[in-house]
Amino acid sequence: MATTSVSGGGEVRLAGICRSYGDTQVVRDVNLIAASGSILALLGPSGCGKTTTLRMVAGLVQPSAGDILIDGVSVTGQPVHKRNLGMLFQNYALFPHLTVRENVAFGLAMRGVPKGDTVRRAKEALALVRLSGFEDRMPAALSGGQQQRVAMARAIAYRPRVLLLDEPFGALDKKLREEMQIELRQLCNELGLTTILVTHDQEEALILADQIAVMRSGRIEQVDNARAVYERPISHFVADFIGTSNFIPASIVDMRDGRMTLRSTAGHVFESTVPNDFSIQERVAVAIRPESMRLTPGELPAAANRLTGTIVRSLFKGQVLSVWMKPHGQAELQPELQVSIPIEDAARMSPQPGETWSAQWSAARTLVVREQ
Incomplete structure (x- = not known):
């Protein structure tokens, strides 16, 4: 049985963050809290600002105003590699010339983890996503769902405090997408991993999220648990x-x-x-x-x-x-x-x-x- 790869998720707080490109304001005064160990979904139509918000949390985009805190510590000015975040996007970005094990171990090696620990932690991460025995396969020999699991294993192998997901299941067919949604929720709950998910799929948000933030034109329209957003919408x-x-x-x-x-x-x-x-x-x-x-x-x-x-x-x-x-x-x-x-x-x-x-x-x- 694999041991847990993370020690618990961190609280993420967005305090009045904004982002403008020229005269166009794409994110406007967003205030949100992703509680430790919870799954927060940013849900909304294309162009509502949800991906820009996630990229600001990741450090890929700097806010024009506001602050981003993890466990009460501001990370707004920190570069990506110092935020200890796991990221998984629709394009899994696996290295085609590396094996499954090497793909998962890559991030660990880049962080200077000793080789022995790298091998062990890569094995643990693959076990958590049910890919034990696939270590020596190449990405081209895997199904879409298996490639998604490899990307997930790589994202959690270095024990991030927060996992960021941007439309991670968009490339999968409906049945496989539903299976992966359930597996992801079970995995995040098992690891106690704070997760922020961007999606335009309402059903996906309802299945996965503890809290849903519905976005419209760069603003938060409503934040509540999944059932309340569905049964008691405010607008x-x-x-x-x-x-x-x-x-x-x-x-x-x-x-x-x-x-x-x-x-x-x-x-x-x-x-x-x-x-x-x-x-x-x-x-x-x-x-x-x-x-x-x-x-x-x-x-x-x-x-x-x-x-x-x-x-x-x-x-x-x-x-x-x-x-x-x-x-x-x-x-x-x-x-x-x-x-x-x-x-x-x-x-x-x-x-x-x-x-x-x-x-x-x-x-x-x-x-x-x-x-x-």
Whole structure:
């Protein structure tokens, strides 16, 4: 059994960091903490500043303002090689002329680790990523997943306090990517390694991260644990980027006993018991996840959190049947509402285009977010 290759992760704190290129500010006043031993995901669309933020932590880019601290010590002015960070990117950058063992040992040798310790620690790192017996193979003889494991072993072999990952699974197919995500989380937890991950894949962030920082236009839009970001998004952007949501503009008309009542411009009433910081008369958006909605054939009597419409189309997605419904006479609603039917229910209820169905959902699943 291999011994642990690291002694525990360090806390990473970003204090008001900014980065500008000329007049263009690509990262704006980012304040974040990656707790020791945790996995923090920087999530957002292309161009939102997440990779630039990671590169500032790595020392590859210097902040225009702000400070970066590891275990309370500023590393902002330190060069890359003095920060004791492990890095893994989408391009694994393995040396094609070196064996697996030599690739993993390379970083150790460059740091002046004695040869005997280099061999032992490379062996330990390969055992941790389940590549014992592959030491003498060349990278070209490995699968994509095995090459990724070699790169991971190289990143952890010299016992970094922090591991930085930039879209590390982008080159893998879906099934292998999912397997590697689970393995990475298990490995980081086993080593107690602080990890900062950059991804635009919402599912990857939800699977891997203890904390998710959703970025937009260089700023942090929301930071919370994975479940809270999904179940309690604070804005239209977050609710739309993390998963899928149906949005309905509305105004808050009442708040009492933990229950909020909202009304759309067409007079539809919605109720929510999801905690938030809004106030009466505020214009917001009601957001409903497709999996939160339940369909019933025909038109039901008007009630809170209920809409009737015409089925437009359906799409089989394996685990769910996605159905799109056009609400009746609601100009303020988005053109179509998406509803997810669990596949075990699809056999007994399969809405067809042109049919009238009613969608309803609970107050506990009615999200209220800032408008776009």
